[in-house]
Amino acid sequence: xxxxxxxxxxxxEEAAFxxxxxxxxxxxxxxxxxxxxxxxxSSKSGSTYVPPKRQELTSEARAAAAAALARFEKKExxxxxxxLAAIKAQAKRELEAEQKLRAEDQSLSSGASGTATTxxxxxxxxxxxxxxxxxGEEILPRKEWKAKIKEFLYQQLEFERALTAxxxxxxxxxxxxxxxxxxxxxxxxxxxxxxxxxxxYYKIRMSNKIFREKVRYVxxxxxFLMAAGFRxxxxxxxxxxxxxxxxxENNYDLPTLLDALKNSETIELELDRNIRVxxxxxxxxxxxxxxxxxxSPEEIKREHQLRTEAIESAQILRTKAMREREEQRNLRLYRxxxxxxxxPNGIYIQGTFNVYEKIRDVYEFVQSCLIDENLEFNLVVTxxxxxxxxxxxxxxxxxxxxxxxxxxxxxxxxxxxxxxxxNFLKEEMLMLVQKI
Numbered sequence: 001x002x003x004x005x006x007x008x009x010x011x012x013e014e015a016a017f018x019x020x021x022x023x024x025x026x027x028x029x030x031x032x033x034x035x036x037x038x039x040x041x042s043s044k045s046g047s048t049y050v051p052p053k054r055q056e057l058t059s060e061a062r063a064a065a066a067a068a069l070a071r072f073e074k075k076e077x078x079x080x081x082x083x084l085a086a087i088k089a090q091a092k093r094e095l096e097a098e099q100k101l102r103a104e105d106q107s108l109s110s111g112a113s114g115t116a117t118t119x120x121x122x123x124x125x126x127x128x129x130x131x132x133x134x135x136g137e138e139i140l141p142r143k144e145w146k147a148k149i150k151e152f153l154y155q156q157l158e159f160e161r162a163l164t165a166x167x168x169x170x171x172x173x174x175x176x177x178x179x180x181x182x183x184x185x186x187x188x189x190x191x192x193x194x195x196x197x198x199x200x201y202y203k204i205r206m207s208n209k210i211f212r213e214k215v216r217y218v219x220x221x222x223x224f225l226m227a228a229g230f231r232x233x234x235x236x237x238x239x240x241x242x243x244x245x246x247x248x249e250n251n252y253d254l255p256t257l258l259d260a261l262k263n264s265e266t267i268e269l270e271l272d273r274n275i276r277v278x279x280x281x282x283x284x285x286x287x288x289x290x291x292x293x294x295x296s297p298e299e300i301k302r303e304h305q306l307r308t309e310a311i312e313s314a315q316i317l318r319t320k321a322m323r324e325r326e327e328q329r330n331l332r333l334y335r336x337x338x339x340x341x342x343x344p345n346g347i348y349i350q351g352t353f354n355v356y357e358k359i360r361d362v363y364e365f366v367q368s369c370l371i372d373e374n375l376e377f378n379l380v381v382t383x384x385x386x387x388x389x390x391x392x393x394x395x396x397x398x399x400x401x402x403x404x405x406x407x408x409x410x411x412x413x414x415x416x417x418x419x420x421x422x423n424f425l426k427e428e429m430l431m432l433v434q435k436i
Contacts, residue, residue: 164223229243
């Protein structure tokens with residue numbers, strides 16, 4: 001089965017599943033009936049994140065793990081231990097240097113010189129990156145994926161013209177243009193299907209205003225019509241599209257083509273976490289690249305300038321409601337959030353999240369980086385606020401954790417002095433420490 005057919009097959013299965021689970025909300029009970037017993041499988045209350053219990057390993061998995069462990073133990077571990085010690089020592093030196101620098105900055109703040117220095121952008125990350133499982137395993141920016149998706153779809157036209165044309169309409173045009181085109185094409189096919197004896201519906205005048213505005217110059221539209229059975233002819237010197245059942249691709253029927261057209265969607269991109277492991281000196285930069293914003297860089301500058309001018313000209317005390325509205329405006333500028341988690345030994349891990357992902361996703365991201373994935377831990381905002389079990393289903397936007405935030409990794413009951421020399425990250429994570 002081709003990738004295009006698999007895509008549509010998966011979408012149909014998802015739609016059937018949603019329809020199935022949407023048919024009811026579980027078994028009901030009378031209002032005067034006894035309450036059901038409490039669910040004992042729910043997680044513990046409190047702010048500590050308890051990782052989900054893992055299933056027991058099968059005997060085959062245990063044997064494979066034992067063999068891998070035996071191979072690992074035969075290897076010399078000296079290089080890694082030395083590397084880890086170097087990382088710890090470097091982190092400690094940088095923490096001390098950071099404290100010294102902070103003290104110097106405070107002492108110089110009162111007598112800062114007025115000389116202006118040009119500063120290049122020191123970005124916290126290179127940008128926002130995505131994956132596309134339908135096409136490949138590359139990790140690319142959205143703009144590059146859009147070009148790659150378009151190239152991929154046009155390559156597939158030769159093998160699956162009808163279904164691929166539906167995806168081209170959705171993925172290679174603006175949303176408004178695609179919607180208008182799909183609505184018009186659907187009307188053409190519905191007229192033929194509902195009125196098979198009326199030959200006037202078999203012809204489309206290509207000079208027709210609606211056809212020219214909503215179909216002719218939309219990418220994928222003419223390919224879909226050709227796959228649906230239309231062919232270009234001339235009648236009295238004027239170009240027409242004429243439908244014939246014999247010309248329909250792969251013996252598809254019109255209802256099937258209509259269903260594919262109306263249910264086609266944009267090919268989804270999966271946000272890549274773009275994991276980075278940082279030393280304290282590397283974590284000072286918090287400036288975000290333009291990809292994190294909903295608007296263009298020029299609009300961002302204009303927005304900041306207008307806001308500054310408004311505040312300077314008004315010179316009035318703002319009410320709580322005014323401050324909240326200002327905060328909401330600021331938050332709506334961002335599509336993504338940069339989350340950094342600082343460990344007791346001074347090392348940070350960094351990941352990119354959608355602003356509408358939940359804080360639970362951040363916990364799971366951190367959990368996946370730990371040596372002991374069953375370790376219970378807390379993530380604490382630098383002002384001391386902890387997350388409760390209710391917060392786990394709230395989004396980063398709801399919790400005001402955007403556009404960037406540093407969370408402190410803590411272990412319940414452990415002291416800072418007892419944990420500052422412990423490495424919690426997997427070996428492969430430490431290999432991501434960037435050179436200074």
